[in-house]
Amino acid sequence: MHNFLPIAYFENQFIEFENAKISVATHALHYGTAAFGGLRGIPDSQNPNQILLFRLDRHCKRLSQSAKFLNYEIPADKIQQIIVDFVKKNRPTVSFYIRPLVYSSGLGIAPRLHNIEKDFLVYGLEMGDYLSPGGxxxxxxxxxxxxxxxxxxxxxxxxxxxxxxxxxxxxxxxxxxxxxxxxxxxxxxxxxxxxxxxxxxxxxxxxxxxxxxxxxxxxxxxxxxxxxxxxxxxxxxxxxxxxxxxxxxxxxxxxxxxxxxxxxxxxxxxxxxxxxxxxxxxxxxxxxxxxxxxxxxxxxxxxx
Structure with a gap:
């Protein structure tokens, strides 16, 4: 079971994670026309009122570049601001993982990247060790x-x-x-x-x-x-x-x-x-x- 953070960014607004849903006809679901990022965040052990994100700027830049392959322009600074706001709204208290995703959100049936809507979402979940740290x-x-x-x-x-x-x-x-x-x-x-x-x-x-x-x-x-x-x-x-x-x-x-x-x-x-x-x-x-x-x-x- 995953412990998802309670708030997601979906369709240009912050809503409850459980209400962030896409259509079964979503283009990205059928054709893999999406790109994602992933970054970790941790509460600051030296200051409980701070969250630390590792190399946020690089992650946002890479996702912005990945979006270009989908014929989608989304600036890295826009991605970064949404992620910062996302963290502030969720106020996580344990180590967590952020998953931003750019995707073809239109409901078209043809495998294409032109003339189809794109969108951006962010959600997160609590995450400890992904693999055994001992080897x-x-x-x-x-x-x-x-x-x-x-x-x-x-x-x-x-x-x-x-x-x-x-x-x-x-x-x-x-x-x-x-x-x-x-x-x-x-x-x-x-x-x-x-x-x-x-x-x-x-x-x-x-x-x-x-x-x-x-x-x-x-x-x-x-x-x-x-x-x-x-x-x-x-x-x-x-x-x-x-x-x-x-x-x-x-x-x-x-x-x-x-x-x-x-x-x-x-x-x-x-x-x-x-x-x-x-x-x-x-x-x-x-x-x-x-x-x-x-x-x-x-x-x-x-x-x-």
Missing amino acids: ISCRISSWYRQEDRSFPLRGKITAAYITSALAKTEAVESGFDEAILMNSQGKVCEATGMNIFIVRNGQLITPGYDQDILEGITRDSILTIARDMGIPVVERPVDKSELFIADEVFLSGTAAKITPVKRIERFELSPERPITDRLKEKLTAIVENKDPDYKEWVYIIPLD
Whole structure:
């Protein structure tokens, strides 16, 4: 069961979540003509009258860019203001997740992006750990990540997530926690909703944007933090066999944060994860607004 926040933004107004409903004929429901964002918020442990959002500006910019693929113009600053108002109206008291969505709201039957209404909504739910923070098991999926030449992978388009859903269910039903997808070139791409990192010989390695990955905001944050900490960073293609012999492997994302991987297929990974642990500790401090060097990444919403 999900504990949804009581107020949603729907059809240009704030209403009770239970009343935010769409028609069964909604275009986005049938054709995946929608794009979403996702960001975490937490009450400030140092000031109970404040809510902290991590990299709000980047999330709003990415969603605004994703909307362009749907022939929809919605400025990032408009998205940001609605999200801030949404948080103020809900006044959450525990860690939570915000889901903004742009979508084709018209009731047309043709698969198109022109001459059809678009809209924007926001809802949220309470959220703790998305995956086990102690480590998870992964399998290599039989499903492959889409290619940018046939799908706009620089956007978080809802239709793309059928591949993630297929891979996730395949993994769980075969005894694993999560799936790792390869790209069409047979290189490591990402997990079902997370980017992937490996550590080999003291280097932090992750697939680059040319590997058909999602441009993850948490991924970008980790790369910046690692470089600032003096950890060598390499963005390059990663072979499947490297996963099995890596010193460390972890997944990253808004929901997953930094989640270590303890087993891939039949290969057990070391329980010692010094670089993963350092990065996780640093990222946690930043998100909680306890690191003065990254205060610009934390948006503070006063509730008074």
